[in-house]
Amino acid sequence: MATLSSLILYPVKSCGGLSLQQATLTVQGLQHAGIGDREWAVVDPSGVCLTQREYPRMALIRPQLAGDSLLLGAPDMPPLQLPLARSADGATLTVQVWDDQVLASDAGSQAANWFSSVLGVPCRLARFHPQAERAVSQTWSGGIAATTLFSDGYPVLLTSTASLDDLNQRLQRAGRAVLPMNRFRPNVVVDGIEAFDEDYTDSFALGEVVLKPVKPCPRCPMPSVDQDTGVVGPDPLDIMQSYRAKPELDGALCFGMNCLVVEGAGQVLSVGQEIEVTLAF
Template sequence: MRVSQLFHYPVKSCRGNKCIEMEIDAFGPKWDRRWMIVDKDGRFITQRQVPKMGQIGVTISSESVSFDYQSEQIELSMVEAQGQKDERLVTVWRDQLIGNRIDHPVNAWLSQKLGREVQLVYMPQETVRQVDLEYAELGDRVGFADGFPFLIISEASVEFLAGKVGYPLDVQRFRPNIVVSGCDAFAEDQWKKIQIGEVIFDLVKPCSRCVIPTIDLESGQKQPEVMQAMLAYRKQGNKVMMGQNALHRGEGMIAIGQEVHILKAV
């Protein structure tokens, strides 16, 4: 089994970026979901409410962050993109956190593209958002992702579902960070601990899926047949599960083509 694709998502619910290699820091994939778009009350906004968010691209360099939508683009310096310390709280699900609000024309640009008033916020290095202690150790942290720093899925799992839907499905619909090839569909359900390069990952919880995987990445339109297929083949209790949430043990680099070693399975 090998790593076939890697992705990081700088802004929660915006388009992801393919990586050849991925730097892993204390938060997880470097720059992954360190930014988030919120409403006027500081509450997070995702593709669940605004499917068009998945069509907004975000490019990160050491010096700047740029957003693009269709043929339009806006850029912030990295200093601007990290905002100013702000004691107002932002909300992700049940978590209330201090996020740096960014004072820049990007807010008006995003508001215009998304058709509602929004604000871009950044999670500073000193913020520690604890992962749910039912699945994690004290000190395990995550950025603005829903709950965990990594999502791992196999190519075969997505191909299985595509076969039931009747057309190809881009793996990015499922917002993975690490995609694995060379295993059977849903083999990842049996993994508890894996190693890629020098980094160990604990697979701690199946990922409960919402409407986001039904959204076509190009058109932004929902395709309900994707959810129907997940309900038919991936329902567990009253939820639909695809992929595995994971925590990393250690920091370093991983890359496409590296072997995936199973250290512990169910």
């Protein structure tokens, strides 16, 4: 029987995650304590999102829940406290996520100064605006209308422990160190299925929730970033080249599946929960 082995929510895009025992699933992804997945994003002065691709040190920015605030920590810096309550008259800005232009709330000068000090470049912190809506590409959604926040493109990224085990065995045979799952930054990790069965699954049912995989997740060099140190190491893409290239994505090397929430929005997911897997053939 397949089970839900991990739930991870990333409050700030490309920064550290919160490992949870339970989380509410919304159409825009995981939510916990009023915090949505990738609800905040760090942006440059023109509003373009910053990520670990260019700034691996972002991995060291770690979130914690602190009552009615989100607390962010980084080495050699005092913590930054972000109130969860929204200001009625705060400044707004436009954030660019890939080809999308999204309205956001500016988190203010204190947050801007903190992130600029941590990353060593001028930047600001933006929060997805409550009146904004960002649609996923229906090219891959099969015509299903869905939205997301500041994720790369879809509300839920799902991986499996067997797929990581398979990759790690190949890395070991090549004399390389194994990788933890956090290199691939999933929201949902499934145990009890065969390696890469997620590629060929029509749906994952968790009680009243139904997740539908719609697009393989192409991988950039981010899995080479050690999430504990922020240091870039050997890239697993060379090993993945031999068996994870997807012709339907022009040969992109993929690990994990982007999913939509097609039923059960508002339900609570729990680690250890059983999953009914329906294959697509």
